[in-house]
Amino acid sequence: MLISGLLAGVEHGINRVLQMDSTALPRLDRLSGKVIAVECSSPAFHLYILPSDEGLMLAANWEGGADVTLRAPAASLMRLALSKDKTAVLHSPEVELDGESAVLLELTGVLQDLDLDWEYELQRWLGPVATTLIGGHLRNSARWTSDSFASLSLNLAEYLAEESRTLVGKREAEARFAELDQTKQDLERLEARFERLAQSLTSSDNA
Amino acid sequence: MAALYSGDSDMNDPRKGSDAEPTTHFGYKTVAESQKAEKVAEVFHSVAAKYDLMNDVLSGGMHRLWKRFTIELSGVRTGNRVLDIAGGTGDLAKKFSHLVGPTGEVVLADINASMLKVGRDRLLDRGVAGNIKFVQADAEKLPFPDNYFDCVTIAFGLRNVTHKDDAIRSMLRVLKPGGRLLVLEFSKPTNKVMSKVYDAYSFAFMPLAGKLITNDSESYRYLAESIRMHPDQETLKSMMVDAGFDRVTYHNMTSGIVALHRGIKP
Numbered sequence: 001m002l003i004s005g006l007l008a009g010v011e012h013g014i015n016r017v018l019q020m021d022s023t024a025l026p027r028l029d030r031l032s033g034k035v036i037a038v039e040c041s042s043p044a045f046h047l048y049i050l051p052s053d054e055g056l057m058l059a060a061n062w063e064g065g066a067d068v069t070l071r072a073p074a075a076s077l078m079r080l081a082l083s084k085d086k087t088a089v090l091h092s093p094e095v096e097l098d099g100e101s102a103v104l105l106e107l108t109g110v111l112q113d114l115d116l117d118w119e120y121e122l123q124r125w126l127g128p129v130a131t132t133l134i135g136g137h138l139r140n141s142a143r144w145t146s147d148s149f150a151s152l153s154l155n156l157a158e159y160l161a162e163e164s165r166t167l168v169g170k171r172e173a174e175a176r177f178a179e180l181d182q183t184k185q186d187l188e189r190l191e192a193r194f195e196r197l198a199q200s201l202t203s204s205d206n207a
Numbered sequence: 208m209a210a211l212y213s214g215d216s217d218m219n220d221p222r223k224g225s226d227a228e229p230t231t232h233f234g235y236k237t238v239a240e241s242q243k244a245e246k247v248a249e250v251f252h253s254v255a256a257k258y259d260l261m262n263d264v265l266s267g268g269m270h271r272l273w274k275r276f277t278i279e280l281s282g283v284r285t286g287n288r289v290l291d292i293a294g295g296t297g298d299l300a301k302k303f304s305h306l307v308g309p310t311g312e313v314v315l316a317d318i319n320a321s322m323l324k325v326g327r328d329r330l331l332d333r334g335v336a337g338n339i340k341f342v343q344a345d346a347e348k349l350p351f352p353d354n355y356f357d358c359v360t361i362a363f364g365l366r367n368v369t370h371k372d373d374a375i376r377s378m379l380r381v382l383k384p385g386g387r388l389l390v391l392e393f394s395k396p397t398n399k400v401m402s403k404v405y406d407a408y409s410f411a412f413m414p415l416a417g418k419l420i421t422n423d424s425e426s427y428r429y430l431a432e433s434i435r436m437h438p439d440q441e442t443l444k445s446m447m448v449d450a451g452f453d454r455v456t457y458h459n460m461t462s463g464i465v466a467l468h469r470g471i472k473p
Binding site: 001004005008033035048050053054057059060061062063064 | 272275276280282285305306307308460
């Protein structure tokens with residue numbers, strides 16, 4: 001019952017967020033009737049996700065079969081929930097998919113494309129004038145913060161690479177990595193040639 | 208109306224009345240069988256308008272979790288036919304409507320016209336339509352063909368039925384072979400301390416809340432009494448087995464205050 005209560009709370013929160021995106025619910029409606037099972041390997045728990053035009057239903061038990069089963073450790077599931085590129089997480093080796101994977105890819109696509117209309121939600125509570133003022137202020141602050149972080153990151157990278165010479169520059173590092181890759185490939189080719197020569201020597205000895 | 212009650216002395220044998228007509232329980236009172244449906248109907252006509260609010264107040268919102276668990280165990284899928292008996296304000300029917308999709312069918316049945324009207328209006332107002340039908344029906348004589356439904360549910364309704372055995376047999380008849388019956392109902396607490404607390408809560412707080420919110424304490428006294436008169440977990444299980452259900456199991460919830468029984472039609 002405790003888990004059911006917890007899931008009900010999470011489900012309510014997720015569905016409130018999904019309602020803020022005008023395209024999410026119609027896209028989820030296309031997945032109505034599908035059951036997605038999530039099996040976490042460590043720690044062990046099961047979760048069932050049932051999309052519909054009302055949002056997502058989360059269940060701790062589901063007696064009907066699942067259309068697709070996702071098996072992964074908690075860390076991968078967490079990365080899947082938080083990562084922007086969810087498809088890349090799904091293709092990682094520790095993640096297993098059984099069944100109709102298109103259902104899960106569509107669901108992750110919906111969650112990845114979420115574009116939440118916070119202003120509409122704010123407007124319902126505060127009215128259009130206050131929302132415009134607050135929205136404008138928040139947008140400016142967000143833009144300033146984002147620009148500042150980008151600038152700080154570039155300056156720091158430049159300082160470490162060019163002035164203090166603590167790290168190599170990005171292009172220099174990429175050139176070295178490319179050389180290393182080339183060397184690795186050359187070694188593998190050489191190894192393959194040796195093996196072929198060794199095999200041909202062995203076969204001629206036998207003859 | 209007072210002549211209908213024969214007092215508490217006949218409680219141990221509800222079908223033995225002082226006159227020829229068989230009797231049954233109505234809470235702690237014993238009434239003529241023909242009168243029980245009418246008296247239950249009076250209770251629900253009285254509480255229909257504020258039924259959901261009262262459910263939330265009296266259960267502290269727990270009824271939503273109990274129903275949620277029922278949905279989880281229903282195994283209902285796209286295209287299924289589901290019958291929700293005593294569906295009341297349509298909590299289960301709404302979820303089933305989403306689960307079965309446009310190719311499925313949900314029938315919300317209730318013997319009480321007031322409850323059915325509240326449920327129908329509520330669901331239509333929320334855009335739940337198309338695959339859902341509303342039928343006023345008696346659980347003992349379900350007006351549906353044999354082997355018709357994939358799943359039948361009855362949530363907090365069986366204790367109000369006069370002949371529970373007949374109702375369970377009727378549900379078995381309308382289920383397809385392999386279909387499942389889910390009975391969500393108040394039951395007997397498994398914990399003695401919880402039982403004492405629950406008794407105090409039921410007979411003191413519930414009628415008081417009924418008085419304050421719906422101005423009707425008697426209906427909620429009946430609720431508390433009818434819960435005590437309802438068969439406990441094992442008795443209901445054996446009733447389902449006797450009716451012909453297979454693989455009957457039950458899950459206690461909230462220390463047995465509520466139990467979910469499940470049986471499969473062979």
